[in-house]
Amino acid sequence: MKKIWSSSILLMLGLMLAGCGNEQSNSGETAEKKTPNNTEPEIMTDNLGNEVEIPDNPKKVLASYLEDYLVALDVTPVAQWSIYDGESIQEYLQADLDGIPLIPHDLPYESVLEYEPDLIIIRDPIEQDMYDQYAQIAPTYVLNSSPTEWRATLEEIGEVLGKEEKAQSVLDSYKEKAKEKAEELAEVVEGESAAAIWMVNNSLFVVHPERSSGVVLYEDLGLEIPEVVSELSSDADWAAISLEELAKMNVDHLFFINSDGPNAEMLEDRLWQNIPAVQNEQVYEFGPETSWLYYGPIASEQVMDNVVESITNRVQ
Structure with a gap:
């Protein structure tokens, strides 16, 4: 079962890293x-x-x-x-x-x-x-x-x-909710940065600021983009990043999609443990079954809810 699941994760990884090659x-x-x-x-x-x-x-x-x-x-x-x-x-x-x-x-x-x-x-x-x-x-x-x-x-x-009218209704509702949630976040963490990191097969990937859940973080909710993320040269949805690069990332809030489970060896690495967001207990962990790796109105709204709930619960 573990081998099959690992294979499915690899296939998912291929889909996510395809970037604009399939556009x-x-x-x-x-x-x-x-x-x-x-x-x-x-x-x-x-x-x-x-x-x-x-x-x-x-x-x-x-x-x-x-x-x-x-x-x-x-x-x-x-x-x-x-x-x-x-x-x-x-x-x-x-x-x-x-x-x-x-x-x-x-x-x-x-x-x-x-x-x-x-x-x-x-x-x-x-x-x-x-x-x-x-x-x-x-x-x-x-x-x-x-x-x-x-x-x-x-x-x-x-x-x-x-279903043009229904589609427009969904877009309008999402836009209104994003506006409300962005204002809610600004009241507690205005000017603070965030990044989404995916760990799979002992490798790390960071979401592109204009793709997938990156759009929710930066465009919809108005969180700041860390310099390392803004300088990404990759067009993939999720770009490879080393643990050393991540450790240097000056980011306030880290959204961590963990496909390797709670016993992943990287989590024991001193570099990981010295990441400021880790030390400040501002890492919010989600499993690969959540919507962070997907596109669509439902996926984006669920990510939005995850972000706002995680941050507001942490700062209260």
Whole structure:
């Protein structure tokens, strides 16, 4: 079991470190939408240039690794993303996805066929021959928006599903909550810095300030960016950082995603123990099952709650 879990963590690590390598070249574009008249089906042009006939009010949507957006839009997927026969799933969504069957992350043709979706939404560009196979099963739409831009992704999925108003409502609610939480934080830690660190397989990674949970920390909540983080040259969501570099980081609050468990040998290292945030007991630990490693409105809101609760509870 431990070996399988380690393998799943490695796969997750590969996904997180992919950075903008999987970003679409036209990430700033929106889908072209054609609605000739009220009696004809809606046609949308996807990332691959396919003109996709979007079914009206689809009931069995397959959108692997996009379940966060479906849940936010009140859509129940026909199956949910998983790796290694369910050893790793998006745990932070299970309050809404409990009981939803699993599908392998690489979407084997036979598995997709088994669930008989009436619409398939694909997060990243795929080879045309694979697209053609999926399109034989159901209308298949490859997103134009960048996977690192969750707001644009939500808007596009909302458009595909005919839930534009719901998507806008989610965005408006998030914006208002972020404003309130940023003001709440400013009252207790104005001008203080934070960083998110992920430990996996005895290696450390720091979140990019413009990616994933980094956006929540710095853009949404207004925490200061440590100099080491602001100088990152990597475009990956999570950039490798040595323990020596981390020990030199002048950061007030450290959000620590620990995939190695409480007995990780790095936690016994003197360099780790001498980190100012560690000495000041301002390290807030979370497991890999939490939303810190993911994109989406639900993931971002959960991270926001984690940050505010951790800091306010510490300073009270």
